[in-house]
Amino acid sequence: MIRVILFFVIVGLFALGVAWLADRPGDVAITWQGWRIETSVLFAAAAIAALVVLTTLLWSFARAILRAPHRLSVLLRDRRNRRGQLAVSHGLVAVAAGDARTARRFAQEAERMTPGEPLALLLNAQTAQLSGDRAAAERVFRAMARRSDTKLLGLRGLFIEAQRREDINAARAYAEEAAKHAPALAWAGQAVLEFRCATGDWAGALAALESSRHGGLVEKATAQRQRAVLLTAWAMAEENSERPRALPLALEAVKLAPTLVPAAALAGRLLAEAGQLRKATRVIETAWEASPHPDLAEVYTHLKPGDAAPERLARIRALVERTPGNVEGPLAVARAAIDAHEFNEARRALTPLAITPTQRVAMLMAELEEAEHGDVGRARQWMARAVRAARDPAWTADGYVSDRWLPVSPVSGRLDAFEWKIPVAEIAAGGGPIIEDEKPPIAAEANIDVPPPAPAIESPVADTNAARRRGQLRPGAAKRADAVIPLMHAPDDPGPEFERRHQPRPEPANHGWLARWFR
Numbered sequence: 001m002i003r004v005i006l007f008f009v010i011v012g013l014f015a016l017g018v019a020w021l022a023d024r025p026g027d028v029a030i031t032w033q034g035w036r037i038e039t040s041v042l043f044a045a046a047a048i049a050a051l052v053v054l055t056t057l058l059w060s061f062a063r064a065i066l067r068a069p070h071r072l073s074v075l076l077r078d079r080r081n082r083r084g085q086l087a088v089s090h091g092l093v094a095v096a097a098g099d100a101r102t103a104r105r106f107a108q109e110a111e112r113m114t115p116g117e118p119l120a121l122l123l124n125a126q127t128a129q130l131s132g133d134r135a136a137a138e139r140v141f142r143a144m145a146r147r148s149d150t151k152l153l154g155l156r157g158l159f160i161e162a163q164r165r166e167d168i169n170a171a172r173a174y175a176e177e178a179a180k181h182a183p184a185l186a187w188a189g190q191a192v193l194e195f196r197c198a199t200g201d202w203a204g205a206l207a208a209l210e211s212s213r214h215g216g217l218v219e220k221a222t223a224q225r226q227r228a229v230l231l232t233a234w235a236m237a238e239e240n241s242e243r244p245r246a247l248p249l250a251l252e253a254v255k256l257a258p259t260l261v262p263a264a265a266l267a268g269r270l271l272a273e274a275g276q277l278r279k280a281t282r283v284i285e286t287a288w289e290a291s292p293h294p295d296l297a298e299v300y301t302h303l304k305p306g307d308a309a310p311e312r313l314a315r316i317r318a319l320v321e322r323t324p325g326n327v328e329g330p331l332a333v334a335r336a337a338i339d340a341h342e343f344n345e346a347r348r349a350l351t352p353l354a355i356t357p358t359q360r361v362a363m364l365m366a367e368l369e370e371a372e373h374g375d376v377g378r379a380r381q382w383m384a385r386a387v388r389a390a391r392d393p394a395w396t397a398d399g400y401v402s403d404r405w406l407p408v409s410p411v412s413g414r415l416d417a418f419e420w421k422i423p424v425a426e427i428a429a430g431g432g433p434i435i436e437d438e439k440p441p442i443a444a445e446a447n448i449d450v451p452p453p454a455p456a457i458e459s460p461v462a463d464t465n466a467a468r469r470r471g472q473l474r475p476g477a478a479k480r481a482d483a484v485i486p487l488m489h490a491p492d493d494p495g496p497e498f499e500r501r502h503q504p505r506p507e508p509a510n511h512g513w514l515a516r517w518f519r
Contacts, residue, residue: 018042084114091123095130103127118150125157134161152182159191168195179208184215194413202234228257229416233407235266246270254283259290261420262405268299277303285322292323293420297332309340327353334364343372362386396423 026041039047091106107127110120121144128137138161144154155178162171175191182188189212196205209230213223235249247270253263264287271280284300287293300319301312313336320329330349337346346368353361366382369375395402397409397417409417 080113084110084117084120087113088117088119088123091127092119095123095126098130100127100130103130118144118147118153121150122153134164137161152178152185155181156187159187171195179211183211184217186217189215189217193415194408197230197233197408197415198413200237202230202237205230206234224256225260226415228253228260228263229407231256232260232263232266235270236262239266239270243270247274254287258283258286261287261291261293261295265293265295265299268296268303272299272303272305285319288319289322291420292326292328294328294332297328297335301332301336309336310342312336313340313342313345331360331364334368338364338368338371341371343368347372357385357389358392359386359389360392362389391422393420393422395419396421 022042024041028039028041028044030037087106087110091103091110094100094103094106103123104127107120107123110117110123114120121140125137125140125144128134128140138158141154141157141161144150145158147154155174159171159174159178162168162174171191172195175188175195178185178188179192189208193205193208193212196202196208206227209218209223209226212218213220218226231249231253235246235253238246238249247267250263250267250270253260254267257263264283268280268284271277271283280303281300284296284303288296288300297316297319301316303315304311307315313333316332316336320333323329330353334346334349337343337349346364350361350365350368354365357365362382362385366379366386369378369382395405395418397406397419398411398414400409400411401423402410402418405418407418408415
């Protein structure tokens, strides 16, 4: 509407101008080279306007002719770009659909139409990956890594390819380079942190964590907790070689995370050795009140190496009073009471727990029967119950059960993955981790001493044949189940002899000569 009004306004002004000139007649005379031209003002104005229009048209036509080659090249280039972008679009769709042949055809067309374009390079790399041509994919990613605009994408692809061929050193180098160029890159920061943890480079891991925190990749609370974990791992590594250096690291870890059990236990032990008993006591008590743990009870019991067994028992009583009702309290009292030959107190502590005993309770009851009465028969009964008893909490991460705390998961490399909880043994059709008695890939590559996982005592096992008949078990899952289930599956009516012969024996590592004798 505004344009229409503006048009009428301009036409009106032009008409007024023409009328104004028509109402004021006059003559225009031009004399040049013997020629004399006389005309009216209105006609002269119209002639000048026509001359301007004609000149403008001629100049536009001449400029169009002069610029035609350039415009033609731009038109052809735009057409090639559109075809290349369309080929990239169709190629990426084919890659997502898993159609390697179509993806390869569109990748070749995109490379022909738009050579060197980032998306065309990406399509070539993904097509090579889809076709299983790892060498070609790596060549494309290397070409991308040499360009400034696709450097990070190329490093990411090289990192993934290095992981697929299990080249840990190359993968770490690519991650380090990516993190150097882009500190806020999430995958690079996490990979660098995991690699440095796997190789025991705790100082480097702390630097990587700090870089991730400054880049906004890790929240402040999470970074503080992870820093405490790394400091604890560093202190444990320095405990045997550089003991004076381990204490400040452990104290800083306790300051960051007072409830981190491994940090508190290590700091308490080192403080006690340094003669700072009051500070060691305060550290252990703070951690115990938050999360009672047998490691804390062990350190607290032996804060003074020269103390006799009754004195250790009195000390552990004072600690247990801080958390009434927690199961770790009676277990710690029972352990100290057996060592002090206070058998009645040990029995009072264990009796409520012996109604539904766990493995630790049953093992302590066996040791108590042997130490108090010399009753080998009763001790054997408790040992047999320990085999079938429920499991106690243990350090668990990603399905891996360890007899001691580790800063990273040997399975996934995740930092601060271990939790103190009751392990859950899972044997499911086609699902659940199967823990093998060997070093996981990350730990094996970094040569980390990883303890073997604790064996599962009991696991409910479904009837594989019935599940296969009902169609609830896939063929691959049935084969995996067949490989595991026959070792544990019992007949419909097993009887006591079958149970006695087929129950696995308990772990006797921490129960002295009595457990070794029954093994």
